[in-house]
Amino acid sequence: MTAFLNTAVAAAREAGQLLRDNFESELNVNEFCAHDIKLELDVLSQELIAARILRDHPTHAIYGEEGIAGDQQSEHQWIVDPIDGTVNYFYGIPHFCISIAVRRAGEIILGVIYDPMRDELWQVQAGGEVTMNGAPCAVSQRSELKDAVLSVGFSKTRSTIDAGLPLFENMITRARKCRLMGSAALDMAYVASGRLDAYIEQVVSLWDVAAGKILVEAAGGRVEMKPHPDLPDKISIVASSGRIPLT
Ligand code: LIP
Numbered sequence: 001m002t003a004f005l006n007t008a009v010a011a012a013r014e015a016g017q018l019l020r021d022n023f024e025s026e027l028n029v030n031e032f033c034a035h036d037i038k039l040e041l042d043v044l045s046q047e048l049i050a051a052r053i054l055r056d057h058p059t060h061a062i063y064g065e066e067g068i069a070g071d072q073q074s075e076h077q078w079i080v081d082p083i084d085g086t087v088n089y090f091y092g093i094p095h096f097c098i099s100i101a102v103r104r105a106g107e108i109i110l111g112v113i114y115d116p117m118r119d120e121l122w123q124v125q126a127g128g129e130v131t132m133n134g135a136p137c138a139v140s141q142r143s144e145l146k147d148a149v150l151s152v153g154f155s156k157t158r159s160t161i162d163a164g165l166p167l168f169e170n171m172i173t174r175a176r177k178c179r180l181m182g183s184a185a186l187d188m189a190y191v192a193s194g195r196l197d198a199y200i201e202q203v204v205s206l207w208d209v210a211a212g213k214i215l216v217e218a219a220g221g222r223v224e225m226k227p228h229p230d231l232p233d234k235i236s237i238v239a240s241s242g243r244i245p246l247t
Helices: 002-022 040-056 086-090 158-172 184-192 206-218
Strands: 029-033 036-039 061-064 067-070 076-084 097-104 107-115 120-125 149-153 177-179 198-205 222-227 234-240
Touching (some): 002 076, 002 097, 002 107, 029 040, 036 040, 040 061, 040 067, 040 097, 061 206, 076 086, 076 184, 097 206, 120 184, 120 206, 158 177, 158 198, 184 198, 184 206
Antiparallel strands (some): 097 107, 107 120, 198 234
């Protein structure tokens, strides 16, 4: 496990340097969508991460936002989001990260989330302590929605936005604040560190939330992930301190 953790941390830091080096520079756009942007740098970042992982663990599998690599029959699957918060990145908003998780036989056993702009690295292995830059993390102790700050995500399509609006309306009138921060993985790292009390989104991908799941649970929080009823490989998620009534 420690070898896996060392690889995940090294890969996240290498990709983090690439993202810092190219931040606010001329970026090649692969695709502009109504509510999303696909960058060449997403692909380059994943290639860098995959190269490090397969160099250290040549028999393992990679499942990432920019595609798969390695032996897909392997019991070890690395779940990678090379830039989580790509739209923020494109607009020069310094709120994005790299997210790397390892799943073995269906169980997530390790998570690393790295914010290269604030140089904040969250890490945890199954059964271990969650840390951010080496300091222990824990979810917030707040227990009332009126005192809570939540982050809500709307994903990337008109239908997901429409689906999220009633929830947002319900929360924004009852919580202290509702934020739309644009990075699911950083939202979950912030829940694990007690900066946010909850993160809710109705349509995300496994690579957005896999590392965050083990971080939040190990920090004393709760993560409810349900397969989306109509969209394959999509998940609805509620990640929270577990202390705030969210219904
Ligand atoms: C983003 C998520 C965010 C969601 C966006 C997008 P990406 O991931 O972190 O929560 O609202 O639609 O999915 O595409 O930047 O990796």
